[in-house]
Amino acid sequence: MTDQSATPFLDIQGLKTHFPVEKGIFFRKTVATVKAVDGVDLQLRQGEILGLVGESGCGKSTLGRTMLQLLEPTEGSVKLEGRELVGLSGSELRAARKDFQMIFQDPYASLNPRMTVYDTLAEAILAHKSVHKSKLPEKVAELMNKVGLSPRFIKKYPHEFSGGQRQRIAIARALAVEPKFLVADEAVSALDVSIQAQIINLLANLSREMNLTLIFISHDLSVVKHIADRIAVMYLGRIVEFGPAETLFDDPLHPYTRALVSAVPVPDPDRERERQRILLPGDPPSPLNPPKGCTFHPRCPYAVEACKASFPAWSHQGNRQVACIRLDALD
């Protein structure tokens, strides 16, 4: 997947994250390998929002974590503004983390229950910046305002907040270091619809105001369609389709994307009843022993013998990229 622009903001090449499965107590032997991320190329522009979708176990979270070097990649490179992140030493990485942050699904698990909002945010500010102590309260209040929390809650603990407010604290903490790049891993999945909408608006606005590049990982396609500029669809450790959010949704090309989009329930009774669903047989296979060739072929209604041979090369379809050799046969 290549972009025409000179130096992409984020440039990922051939990224692989494999986890060995070991057996034995004294003589540990690697008996198998889980190929969670298995060869991902991705380029992003500054300030864009990428939606990363796929079903559980497809490797979308592992990909997000590997990008930010929370997991060590097995192979490949991740460049942020031309700077290689893979292989940085501990202190170099620590310094580089000022530029990229992560938000997780469960804000209650990612906030320290014994720290007040002030402590949490002040710690994040101090970790990367020399702000004078006297300026801290002002800085914390500014952050809270930015995410729509009233600064009068400054002395409260995480348990005193609702789920949506906690997610705002987690976002404020991520913003404390003024990052350029943010990965939100299922950041709204645990929230109710009405609260979810608040957080989506917040993230979209922040991205626009601060020219923040955002990777929004989610299994909920309708949320992703709303927030993302472009979408990457993952299946078993690889990206199978990549393109602008709306075209990808309205006219999916890859057979997997087609099935995925058709399975998303629409909150409209008439449309929902008329809709033709593509029911895929079986479950997503395990990344432990992924099928040879195109990983989707065992569930694909259009699969032919050639699909079992090798993972399909990327083909450009307008402003989209698809990994499927059977595109001509579809429709």
Next chain:
Amino acid sequence: MPLLTVNDLRTYFHTRAGVVRAVDGVSFSVDKGETLGIVGESGSGKSVACYSLMGLIPKPPGRIESGTADFDGMDLLKMSERELNRVRGRRVSMIFQDPMTSLNPFLRVEDQLIEPLLLHGLADKQTARRKALEMMEQVGIQGAASRIRMYPHEFSGGMRQRVMIAMALITEPDLLIADEPTTALDVTVQAQILELIKTMQQRMHMAVIFISHDLGVVAGFCDRVNVMYAGRIVESGLTQSIYYHPSHPYNEALQRSIPALQPKGHELFTIEGQPPDLTKPLDGCSFAARCAHVGDLCRRGNPLLKEMKDGHSTACVRVQEGGLELK
């Protein structure tokens, strides 16, 4: 005559922090063979209402303060544990969100499948085994004959949910209560499971109460919908009219905050504030504090559901008086 009629159900939890009025005066009915959706956000009382019917509320701290639930001439809320055991799993079955926690990890799938038949004395072991195998095939488990001897952990999430459905339906119940049955599943698997429940429902002519927070799933799946907020039903009606002609501000706001229905790039509509604290006494409409159309009337009394037309009811006093038109 409806299969199940619930009248003025109140389930409160007596906790140290106060009395939580989780379900506060809920009335609804389900006809034979129909699918009733109950939607609402977390804490709205949709699950507690259904658990109350099945006698699954932990007492204490829970207590059913009032109400009747007439199921085929019997009041489910007044029954002893023994009497309930003759109804539960036989005439009324339930499936849950997380199949791993509701299947026994130590028992083979076969033993769990035949249990309801044996407990209710509906079949001897041999017939039960044969029926279990049939059921496994009906819910679409490939290679049922060998997989039936496996343990739950050897199945994937979608397959476990199929096993749970097989177990719930093996006694051919009249009513199935499905509590968020597809929430933990991926969309493509969710589509398979919804299709399966629908097929089984038609085959057995059973009624389904479908509890969900997902308005998308409910739109395609249910005949009628109850919208719950803060322990009360605020709107009830046919699925189409609930979605196309919302007549309670909460329902309307909820519909407007779903990303799928909004044009891209626009701000999503949001409902300000939080649901009320159910331990505090509430005067007037439970949604008043967050409602964009709130009036003086809304802060007094206890608004009741009132039918407006064709079985479409709302608890909004302003809509009832004709002073408010939504959408």
